[in-house]
Amino acid sequence: MTIRVVLPHHLRTLAKVGDEVQLQVEGEITLRSVIDALEARYPALRGTIRDHGTQKRRAFVRFFACEQDLSHEPPDTPLPVAVATGAEPFFVVGAMAGG
Secondary structure, eight states: OEEEEEOOHHHHHHHTOOSEEEEEOOSSOBHHHHHHHHHHHOGGGTTTSBOTTTOOBOTTEEEEETTEEOTTSOTTOBOOHHHHTTSSOEEEEEOOOOO
16 A cells, blocks of 8 residues: 655655655554554654654654544554545654743
């Protein structure tokens, strides 16, 4: 399947890509499989979206698909059909903090 992924500006710069990337993902389309494919295709992103050792999402990175926040879902959560078919993108968003 071809999955569309939209990255935040700082990760686009690091990976040297445009606003949206297209990835080939084999098997079930889950949070884990999409991030695995993203890191395999763009090795510069390894460790920026999830921790090298624990594979947990970095605190200031969020995941969205079909207007749903999937950031706290388990890694093997299937993504919505619209994302799996390429009709809608999967968003990796840099969260903001401060006051």
